[in-house]
Amino acid sequence: MKIILPVAGKGTRLRPHTHTRAKSLVQVAGKTVLEHIIERLKVLAADELIFITDENGQQIEAFMKRVFPDLNCSYIVQKDRLGPAHAVALADPRIAEGDDVLVVFNDTIFVTDLTRIPELCAEADGLIYSKEVEDYQRFGVNVIRNGIIVDMVEKPDTPVSRLAQVGLYYLKDANRFMQYLDQAIQAGDTVKGEFYLPAVFMRMVNDGLRFRAPEIDAWLDCGKPETLLETNRYLLEERHSCQGDLIDTVVIPPVFIADGVTVRGSIIGPYVSLATGTTVEASIVRDSIVNADCQVKDANLRFSILGNGVRLAGSPRRMNIGDDSLIEMDS
CATH class of the missing domain: 3.90.550.10 (Spore Coat Polysaccharide Biosynthesis Protein SpsA; Chain A)
Structure with missing residues (x-):
């Protein structure tokens, strides 16, 4: 074939x-x-x-x-x-x-x-x-x-x-x-x-x-x-996996947290994918896809997609951000 x-x-x-x-x-x-x-x-x-x-x-x-x-x-x-x-x-x-x-x-x-x-x-x-x-x-x-x-x-x-x-x-x-x-x-x-x-x-x-x-x-x-x-x-219902370094963090399954991810003081899930190299701090992330090597801090994300290498600081609710972007928002 x-x-x-x-x-x-x-x-x-x-x-x-x-x-x-x-x-x-x-x-x-x-x-x-x-x-x-x-x-x-x-x-x-x-x-x-x-x-x-x-x-x-x-x-x-x-x-x-x-x-x-x-x-x-x-x-x-x-x-x-x-x-x-x-x-x-x-x-x-x-x-x-x-x-x-x-x-x-x-x-x-x-x-x-x-x-x-x-x-x-x-x-x-x-x-x-x-x-x-x-x-x-x-x-x-x-x-x-x-x-x-x-x-x-x-x-x-x-x-x-x-x-x-x-x-x-x-x-x-x-x-x-x-x-x-x-x-x-x-x-x-x-x-x-x-x-x-x-x-x-x-x-x-x-x-x-x-x-x-x-x-x-x-x-x-x-x-x-x-x-x-x-x-x-749909896919996370069958593929819940949590391999990252989680510190003072609550995880609500299903999620996919790759090896090489660091999460501090946050709430992750449900239905969240975090790719390797990503850091999340003091944030709530739900129903979102965060690609590799991102930095997310002081954010409240839902129904969002972040491309590779995104740096996001602030409190947006919904984002669709391409690769290598920098978004800073005042509290």
């Missing part, structure tokens, strides 16, 4: 944090989004991970070599921003005869059992993983008949389906998938100048290929600050 991971994109909804780093390297629950995803993919023992990157590709490559040195990875730069289907098509030179392929987009962390792929795809050509949602008008949805996808509707006005596509796709025949991607690109199947995967899949469906839409257990959005904090809460 080959796994394609399109990790290009500006991540504008997560600014200021994505001004200085790739969006998949933003932290949540003590790890980067990418690390959470890769750990879920390791059960597949894939032959190769193919990253489709942008100008931040060196950050991704350095991260993978440091954290997952044993994985076989390759990196392809998407120079022209022509959409997700175009990004996936760039992996074509890495696909060999007989390969199957999993495509994983990095805006979300998924919770599902990937070892069931052979079982789920036994009588189908592919899987388009889905999640039932209430606000179906925001998503592309799969329309199912007798367990097989018969149509895909982008942001429907009426509830033709509530099964939203979650950005996780499996194709049994990777070579044939690449051929359909090329057909769609050659035909100019664009929406506002970009190529999207539903148009490719509908070509395949119309030619008689069969896709199932298995529902994942959880769909954890990491695309904007408020949903990143929601994902932090």
